[in-house]
Amino acid sequence: xxxxxxxxxxxxxxxxxxxxxLVRRNAIIIFMCIELMLNSVNLLLVAFSKMHAVSAAAxxxxxxxxxxxxxxxxxxxxxxxxxSVGLAIIVMLYRNTHSIDINFLNRLKN
Amino acid sequence: xxAIVVSAFMGILMMFTGAFVKNRAVPRYLAIAGxxxxxxxxxxxxxQGQPLFHINIYDMLKTSSxxxxxxxVMIGCLILLFLLSGEDIExxxxxxxxxxxxxxxxxxxxxxxxxxxxxxxxxLGIEILSIPLYILTGSNKRNLLSIEAALKYFLMGSFSTGxxxxxxxxxxxxxxxxxxxxxxxxxxxxxxxxxxxxxxxLMLVAISFKVSAAPFHFWAPDVYDGAPTVxxxxxxxxVKVAGFLAFIRLFENSFGAIHKDWQKLIVVITIATLFIGxxxxxxxxxxxxxxxxxxxxxxxxxxxxxxxxxxxAKEGMVLYAAAYSIAAIxxxxxxxxMNEFTISDFNGLGKTHPVVAFTATIFLLSLxxxxxxxxxxxxxxxxxxxxxxxxxxxxxxxxxxxxxISAYYYFRVIQAMYFKEPNTEDPxxxxxxxxxFKSVLILLAxxxxxxxxxxxxxxxxxxxx
Numbered sequence: 001x002x003x004x005x006x007x008x009x010x011x012x013x014x015x016x017x018x019x020x021x022l023v024r025r026n027a028i029i030i031f032m033c034i035e036l037m038l039n040s041v042n043l044l045l046v047a048f049s050k051m052h053a054v055s056a057a058a059x060x061x062x063x064x065x066x067x068x069x070x071x072x073x074x075x076x077x078x079x080x081x082x083x084s085v086g087l088a089i090i091v092m093l094y095r096n097t098h099s100i101d102i103n104f105l106n107r108l109k110n
Numbered sequence: 111x112x113a114i115v116v117s118a119f120m121g122i123l124m125m126f127t128g129a130f131v132k133n134r135a136v137p138r139y140l141a142i143a144g145x146x147x148x149x150x151x152x153x154x155x156x157x158q159g160q161p162l163f164h165i166n167i168y169d170m171l172k173t174s175s176x177x178x179x180x181x182x183v184m185i186g187c188l189i190l191l192f193l194l195s196g197e198d199i200e201x202x203x204x205x206x207x208x209x210x211x212x213x214x215x216x217x218x219x220x221x222x223x224x225x226x227x228x229x230x231x232x233x234l235g236i237e238i239l240s241i242p243l244y245i246l247t248g249s250n251k252r253n254l255l256s257i258e259a260a261l262k263y264f265l266m267g268s269f270s271t272g273x274x275x276x277x278x279x280x281x282x283x284x285x286x287x288x289x290x291x292x293x294x295x296x297x298x299x300x301x302x303x304x305x306x307x308x309x310x311x312l313m314l315v316a317i318s319f320k321v322s323a324a325p326f327h328f329w330a331p332d333v334y335d336g337a338p339t340v341x342x343x344x345x346x347x348x349v350k351v352a353g354f355l356a357f358i359r360l361f362e363n364s365f366g367a368i369h370k371d372w373q374k375l376i377v378v379i380t381i382a383t384l385f386i387g388x389x390x391x392x393x394x395x396x397x398x399x400x401x402x403x404x405x406x407x408x409x410x411x412x413x414x415x416x417x418x419x420x421x422x423a424k425e426g427m428v429l430y431a432a433a434y435s436i437a438a439i440x441x442x443x444x445x446x447x448m449n450e451f452t453i454s455d456f457n458g459l460g461k462t463h464p465v466v467a468f469t470a471t472i473f474l475l476s477l478x479x480x481x482x483x484x485x486x487x488x489x490x491x492x493x494x495x496x497x498x499x500x501x502x503x504x505x506x507x508x509x510x511x512x513x514x515i516s517a518y519y520y521f522r523v524i525q526a527m528y529f530k531e532p533n534t535e536d537p538x539x540x541x542x543x544x545x546x547f548k549s550v551l552i553l554l555a556x557x558x559x560x561x562x563x564x565x566x567x568x569x570x571x572x573x574x575x
Contacts, residue, residue, distance in 0.1 A: 007283075014276055021269055030265055037272035044279045052288035067290055068282055071230055075275060078237045082268050085244050089260050096254050102261070 006047035013040035027090050027100040031083075038079050042072045111161035111171060112151040113181055113221035120144040121214035128207015138196040141210040145189045148217065152182050156571065169291070172227035179572040180355055180428050181224045184348050187435040188217060190557075191344060194443040194550045197542065198340040202249055209249060212242035216349060223356040228290040229278045232360060236274065236320060239352060240267050243345055247337040259336025266329040270319035277312030280305045281364075292364040310365055310372060314379075317360070321353035323413055324382040327406050331390075334402035342398070343442030346405040347435035354412050358427060362419055369419060376417045377505065383410030384512040391519045398451040400519055401441060404477065407516055408434050411492060414509065418495035425569050426491030432561055432568055433484030437473040440554040444470055447541045456523055458532025463543060467527045469551040474520040476558045479513050484561035489513065491565070 013036055020033030049068035094100055124144070127137050155161050156178040192199075200206050219239030226232045244267060248260025282288070284305030285295050295306065315326060322330035334342045365372060387407025394400040412430055415423040444466055445451060460467040476485035493506045561568060 014272075017272065021265070027261065027265070031268075034265070034268045034272055037269075038275060041272070041275040041279050044276075045282065048279065048283040049288070051283070055286075056288065067230075067288065068279075071233075071278075071290070074230060074234065078234070078241075078271075081237075081241055082264075082271075085241055086264050086268065089244065089248055089257065089264050092248060092251060093257050093261055096257060102265075 003047060003051045006043065010040040010044040010047070013037075013043070025101055025103055027093070027102050030102070031086055031090070035079060035083070038075060042075055045069070045072050045075075111163060111165070111167075111173065111225070112155040113148060113185065114171075114218055114225075115163055116144075116148050116151045117214045117217040117221060120148065121211045121218065124207050124211035124214060126207075128205060128211065131207070134200060134206055137207040137210050138192070138200060141213070142189070142192045142196065144210075144214065145185065145192050148214075149182065149185045149189060152178060152185055156182060170228045170231050171222070171225045173225050176424060176428075176572050177224045177355070177359070179568075180431065181221060182571065183428055183432050183568065184220055184224075184351060184435070185217070187348055187432070187439060188213075190436065190550070190554060191340075191348070191439050191443075194439060194547065194554070195340045195343060195446060198338075198443075198446045202338045202340065203251065205249075209246065212246050213344065215242045216246075216344075220348065220352040223352045224359075226356070226359065227292060229281065229292060230290050232292075232356060233271075233274065233278060236317075236353075236356065237271065239349060240271070240320070243267075243341075243349065246341045246344070247333060249341065250338050253336075255336040256338065259333045262329055262336075263333040266319065270316045270326075273312050273319070274316035277309040277314075277316060280309030280312065282309075284309065292360060295364040311375070313360070314372065314375060317353060317357050318379060321350055321357065321409050321412075322406055323379050323409050324386045324406065325379075327383065327386065327409075330406055331399060331402045334405065335396070335399045339398060339442055339446035342402070343439050343446070346402065346442075347438045350405065350409065351412075351431040351435060354409075354415070354427060354431070357416055358419070358424065361416060366419070373417060373500075376413060380410055380413040380417060380505075381508060383407070383413060384509065385410075388512045388515045388519075391516070394519070395453060396451045397453055397456065397523060398442075398445055400453075400523075401438065401445070404516065404519070405438065407512070408477070410512070411489060411509065414492045414496055414505075417505070418492075418499035420495055420499055422491060422498055423495035425572065426488055426495055428568060428572060429484065429491055429561065429565055430488035433476055433488040433558065436554050436557055436561075437476040437485065440469060440473045440551055441477075443547075443551070447543065447547075449541070453523060453526050454530075454533065456526040457530040458527070460528040462532055463540060465548045466540070466543060466551065469555040470527065471524050472555040472558055474524055476562070478517045478520045482559065482562050484558045484565075487562050487565045 017033045017037035021030050024030055045068040090100055124137060127140055156175060199209050216239050219235050222231055222235030226235050244260055244264045247263050248257050250256035281295055284303030287294055319326045334346055384407060387403050387410055391400050391403035391407060394403060415427040448455060476483035479485045479489040496502055496506055
């Protein structure tokens with residue numbers, strides 16, 4: 001399959017994530033949209049890695065383009081760390097306000 | 111390299127101290143000792159030119175005496191922060207050891223940001239620096255403002271991480287030799303791939319988020335206002351400056367060849383940051399929030415280093431880091447000892463607490479950029495670098511005008527301290543102003559003056575080897 005299809009798919013996922021972050025008001029949904037952004041990047045990195053590997057094989061050079069696939073594992077680990085911190089913050093908010101609607105969060109404005 | 115290992119080790123040690131040592135004062139003394147150890151480890155690496163630990167990292171981290179000297183400035187500021195505000199960290203909540211542990215983990219991220227050589231380590235450094243900060247922001251668990259700040263910071267921070275990662279993926283896709291090393295991103299030829307252009311813009315936006323440059327600054331005032339004041343002091347000085355160091359390393363080494371093209375974006379960001387930071391700071395009644403906006407304004411000045419990106423700009427960046435961090439740490443240290451933060455609470459401080467008021471005046475003068483203080487020298491270096499780079503005198507004039515505007519809100523605090531009568535029926539209480547606190551404040555003020563007169567004292571270390 002063409003690389004363009006992968007790029008298009010991951011860009012669509014990424015934009016869905018951005019729109020979700022900007023539009024939705026529920027903290028957990030926003031959080032899921034951020035995860036969607038990170039995972040679209042994972043998809044894109046793997047696709048690019050394969051693309052580079054194919055072009056290196058065509059040129060018969062010895063470049064082994066697996067760096068991006070290792071990068072994906074780092075993104076997964078960091079995303080897991082972020083999830084643990086983020087959910088703890090959301091639980092702390094829920095204990096205090098009994099809501100996870102971010103419209104409640106305007107006390108600091110004034 | 112030394113700093114990364116030592117700070118990670120110190121973080122783990124502080125966690126165990128928090129779990130097993132009952133005495134609440136022990137973590138603070140241990141943290142001060144650990145920060146000094148961190149400084150010494152970094153100084154040894156700067157002096158010997160090679161790390162103590164020989165770990166094969168395949169060039170993924172690359173040290174230069176510039177980055178180590180910059181790191182030494184930041185660790186020095188951390189020591190000063192611990193000496194001045196260690197007791198305030200104890201006062202934040204129950205888990206004293208963990209707060210210090212998280213601060214050391216942030217320093218690990220700062221050290222990675224200072225020495226990364228691949229985009230992978232840029233990402234890891236920025237994340238190691240950010241995630242503990244989300245926790246520190248929300249560490250005051252009973253206070254809804256603190257939780258609100260933590261959630262806002264967390265959502266905005268991970269959003270910008272997503273943008274940064276997309277930028278990295280795009281740059282990787284556009285680089286023909288399939289490498290994450292920042293020096294191997296191929297931008298020299300005319301046929302620069304559109305992927306690289308998109309990636310550059312996304313990374314610029316993402317790091318602008320981290321250093322709170324306009325128009326991506328909107329989280330900063332709320333977060334700085336809601337977080338416990340000691341941690342505001344930490345993240346608006348040391349962490350922000352680390353973001354700028356990462357900025358300079360990345361954009362100098364990987365996109366330096368097309369500097370002229372993205373320079374225009376930096377001009378827009380700089381002027382917007384200066385404008386929004388300074389103009390909004392004028393209208394603030396709370397000193398803490400005023401300092402939050404002024405830290406945005408100072409970020410605008412630091413963006414000038416990215417505009418010029420020559421040797422003098424890099425020197426000026428180090429001076430600015432030292433000058434701004436010392437002054438802001440001192441001011442936030444004073445603010446964190448007050449119950450209320452409005453400007454009228456500073457009324458008559460010159461009579462009731464003369465030492466505190468005098469040192470606060472020096473810090474405010476340094477932030478404004480009055481001669482004989484460190485702030486003046488650093489702003490002078492920044493503006494000179496802009497002229498040397500491209501003769502863009504109009505940009506210098508704009509920056510100076512905004513610097514003059516900043517005098518208005520800084521001097522308002524000085525005026526309140528010296529020319530207004532103390533509030534007699536409801537006097538403001540300053541918590542625990544002892545001899546130690548005063549002497550550290552005087553030390554900070556003396557450092558501000560020394561750097562203002564002999565900037566070479568710091569700059570000499572940048573060219574050690």
